[in-house]
Amino acid sequence: MGLKFQNIHHAYGRNKVVHDVSFSAEQGEITCLLGPSGCGKTTLLQIAAGILDIQHGQLFLKGKILAESGNNPPPEKRSVGLVFQDGALFPHLNVEKNIGFGIRDASKRSARVKDLLEKIGMGGFEKRFPNTLSGGQQQRIAFARAIAPSPSLLLLDEPFANVDIQLRKNLRALVRSILKTEGCAAILVTHDPSEALEIADKIVVLNAGRVIQSGSPQTLYDHPATTDIEALLGGGQPLSGTLSQTHIKTVFGEWPRSVIAPQEESATPLPLPLPLPLGEINICIRANDIDIKTSNTSSISIQDITCIGAHLRATLQTPESTDILFANLPRSSKLNTGDTVEILPRKSSIFIFPK
Numbered sequence: 001m002g003l004k005f006q007n008i009h010h011a012y013g014r015n016k017v018v019h020d021v022s023f024s025a026e027q028g029e030i031t032c033l034l035g036p037s038g039c040g041k042t043t044l045l046q047i048a049a050g051i052l053d054i055q056h057g058q059l060f061l062k063g064k065i066l067a068e069s070g071n072n073p074p075p076e077k078r079s080v081g082l083v084f085q086d087g088a089l090f091p092h093l094n095v096e097k098n099i100g101f102g103i104r105d106a107s108k109r110s111a112r113v114k115d116l117l118e119k120i121g122m123g124g125f126e127k128r129f130p131n132t133l134s135g136g137q138q139q140r141i142a143f144a145r146a147i148a149p150s151p152s153l154l155l156l157d158e159p160f161a162n163v164d165i166q167l168r169k170n171l172r173a174l175v176r177s178i179l180k181t182e183g184c185a186a187i188l189v190t191h192d193p194s195e196a197l198e199i200a201d202k203i204v205v206l207n208a209g210r211v212i213q214s215g216s217p218q219t220l221y222d223h224p225a226t227t228d229i230e231a232l233l234g235g236g237q238p239l240s241g242t243l244s245q246t247h248i249k250t251v252f253g254e255w256p257r258s259v260i261a262p263q264e265e266s267a268t269p270l271p272l273p274l275p276l277p278l279g280e281i282n283i284c285i286r287a288n289d290i291d292i293k294t295s296n297t298s299s300i301s302i303q304d305i306t307c308i309g310a311h312l313r314a315t316l317q318t319p320e321s322t323d324i325l326f327a328n329l330p331r332s333s334k335l336n337t338g339d340t341v342e343i344l345p346r347k348s349s350i351f352i353f354p355k
Helices: 041-049 095-100 106-119 135-147 165-182 193-199 217-222 227-234
Strands: 003-012 015-025 030-034 056-061 064-068 080-083 153-157 185-190 202-207 210-215 237-243 247-250 253-256 279-285 290-294 301-307 311-317 324-330 341-345 351-354
Touching: 003 041, 015 041, 015 185, 015 202, 015 210, 030 041, 030 193, 041 080, 041 153, 041 185, 080 135, 095 106, 095 135, 106 135, 135 153, 135 165, 153 165, 165 193, 185 193, 193 217, 193 227, 202 217, 202 227, 210 217, 210 227, 217 227, 227 237, 227 279, 227 351, 237 324, 247 279, 253 341, 290 324
Parallel strands: 030 185, 030 202, 080 153, 153 185
Antiparallel strands: 003 015, 003 056, 056 064, 202 210, 237 247, 237 279, 247 253, 279 351, 290 341, 301 311, 311 324
C-alpha cells in the first residue's frame, strides 16, 4: 500500500478548499492530481508533506496512520521527498552535495549520487553550482535530490511548469522511468491534461475541492464522467442535443444512435444510466471523430481552415446557431473555406451526458 487520503477537509478561515476528499496513491504508481487553479491540488500535496496540518480526516502511509487531526508529524519526520516548481536547490551547495543532502548513510552517499547523476544524464556535473545550470538541469537535480534518500512517497508540485515544451516531454519520460525503477508512491500536481495522460498510472480530477472522477488514463479517456472531463482529457466539444429512439438531433445534423459511445456496464462511473433516457442531453464530440463531405442541401459551412501539423482543422458553423464545431481533416483534403458540408460523427464516438 502507498498513501491514502481519507475524508480530508481543509479550509483557510471561512474559505473551504477541500471537501471530503478520499483517494489512494499506490506503491510503485504515479498518481496525478489534475484540475484548474484553486481546486485544492496543492493543498492536498502540502497536507501529505506535513506543511499543512490535517483539520479533518486521516492520512495513511503503507497502511499505518501518518497524520490526523491533532497528530501532524512535521515534514522531516515523514519518509517523503518534495520537488517544487522552481527546484529550490541549495545555492551554496554544489550538485553532489545537493543530491546527497538527505542521504544519511555516508558510506553509500557517493555511489548513490553518482548513480542518480548517470540516470538523469548529468554525469560529470558533481562540482557545478546551481547558478551555472539551466532551468531544466536544475529540475533534474531537484528530482534526484528528492529521490536520493529512497522515500516511501515522492510529491511533485508542477515540476515541469517552468521549462520549454520539448524539454518538458523529455523530463516526463525521464521522471516516469526513474520512478518506476525506484518503486515508491508518487503524487504529481498538474493542470496540464497532456502531462497527466503521459506520465500517470492514475488520474484524480478535482474541481472546487472535490474529486470528480479518478481512475487510469484509459478509463477517464474512454469513459469520462462529465462534459468537463471529456473536454479536458479527450478534447471533446460540447453540444446540446435531443435523443430519440433512433437518432440524436443537433444543430449540426441528425445522426443515428450508432454514433453513441458504448455504455458499458463495467464502466465506472457511467455518464448516463442504462437504458439511455430520451429527451434533451449534452453531448461531446472530438475533432478527430468527425467525417465531413460536401453537400448542396446543407446549411453548415466551413468558416476557416488552418494547418495544425499533421492535420488541417476546419471551423464549421450553421446560420441557425452561434455554436462552432472543429473537425480535423487529412492534409490531402480538397475542401475549401466557404464549402457547404454534411457532418457525420464516426461510429461509437459521441459521449452523452445528462442535460
